[in-house]
Amino acid sequence: MKSAIAILTVVAFASVPLWLRDPYLMNALITTGIFIIGAMSLNLLLGFTGQLSLGHIAFFGIGAYVSALTSLGFDVGLPFGFRIVHVPWPPIVGFVLAIVVAGLCGYLVGLLSFRVRGAYFVIVTISFAEVVRLVALNWVELTQGPLALTNIPSITIGLPGLGDLTLRTKLQNYYLVLAVAVVTYVLISRLVHSHFGRAMRGLMENETLAVSVGIDVTRTLTLAAVISAGIAGAAGSLYAHYIRIIDPEVFAFINTVTMVIMVITGGKGSLAGPVVGGMIFGLLPVFLRPIMAPEAQWIAYGGVLIVILFVLPRGIVPSLALRFRKPKSRAETLAPVAFSERDAKEHA
């Protein structure tokens, strides 16, 4: 049943370009797809380990810059007279490097999360993203600062027997993003249903108990942070090669908030949650644009986030799942959230 829905969803998304010809809507779908990949990676941390990272856009932006710089090349002077000269490499190498570098940054932030938890972790992650933004803004020699990196090449993939294919059109990019999104979904799904996923959830629900049964906190949380950051870096790379211009504004806090809203609305700790929330909030601006000023849209965003947290604190997908499941399997449906301490208190 569940896999049938998943396959139908993928088929439906794959068929979109067959009937949708409007380039503006296609563009909105592609950027939404990229943000959904980012939201899925955020959900891995927020929904399955309970760590609220509000600097998630840093990994996305680092991925975008690494990928762009790898494929554009750079020539940077360092202190003590050293210089780094880099000749352009194919964008696909940039894509891989984006994942690796973002993952490394995720490792550093993950290490930090043992020293500081809760509100402090949130503030550290925000600070991390802001420091990265200021570096991108001020290290003009490397990043061009506010002038932005332009003319970023499109991704080229070598197909066996067909030669190289450069993904320039919206149609090609749409399928590329869809493919990466599906891979990400499957990866996260396999991960949370593995031994490692159960360890993460155990830590989120009761850390003391989880540690007492032999779960390694350090290993589990850093691994989750590394994977999450790596996926966000991949999304950033896709973004850079699709939009083909990036500036430090990519690190804006509002982009993290967009991902958080997607996850919370769809349902944190639910695999399909970020996809549902992402489709709503990715496409909402498209429909609101003719009737509302951009500022009013943002007011609505803030308002919707508040209303969702008050009315549907679990998010859309878990609430729907609860409604449509037979009572006997309720516990299973709710597994990601039902046994958290807060719910235990509610049920008590």
Add this chain to the structure above:
Amino acid sequence: MSEFLQHLINMLVLGGTYALLGIGLTLIFGIMNVVNFTHGVLYTFGAYIMFIVVHQLGVNFFLALPLAVVAGWLLGAVIELTLLRPLRGSDIDTTMLVMIGAWIAMQSGALWIWGGVAKSVTTPFPEAPLVLGPVSVSWLRLFVLAAAAMLIVVTYLLINRTKLGCAMRATFQDQDTASLMGVNVDLIYTSTFAIGSSLAAAAGALLGPVYVIFPQMGDLAAVKAFAIVILGGLGNITGAVIGGFVLALAEELGAGYVSSGYRDAMGFLIIIAVLIFKPTGLFARSERVG
């Protein structure tokens, strides 16, 4: 040397308002355990009240400051009553996300109402700065320092010498016991949030005329306030005052001797460094307010 003295003078002026921001946030964080993301918006709000009162209502500059404080107090009370009171007892992440929602909505509201063009407030102070040997400081900045110092002292007396302050300190130590002793905890929460908000608005009203006023001005202010609170230790007012001056000094020296582009990075670097090496803050004496 004279350059260094000038940095010190600038540090004093900045530090005073930073301390106001920090005290407001540390009270809210310490007593209510709420990560107040609307703190920056209240700062912006105070600055805009200053602009409206001086330029649109034509009221005296010195009267505008108390009005901004009162307006901040009212807005803070409204936020607490409508958003935080219903969420009492829910986990800190939920409250945090609700406050982020409120922040986005209010900041976009400011952008909608007042537009993105930066505004400046004309002040009654002479243009020519006061020159003291090698350093110079404008009269406006001196007034800002004096007003901030006065507000800090008033807040200190409020917390340490009044019945309300006593109840706030009791709530910080142990909410349940305070409640048993007859403290109306709901009222304390609303008062705390309102007082913290009015201090943020005061900081905005003071620094707004020094710089320019625009809807996003509060974002950096909020982060600086977080840096100050983390530096000074949770709920520690003296720590927040010292933290405010330390941050101002770090910014002045960073801008003067490293690069002005990284001025605003100082707050973030302080946050990260303090949390890595001394997560309880530099001045953590004991777990209490005051």
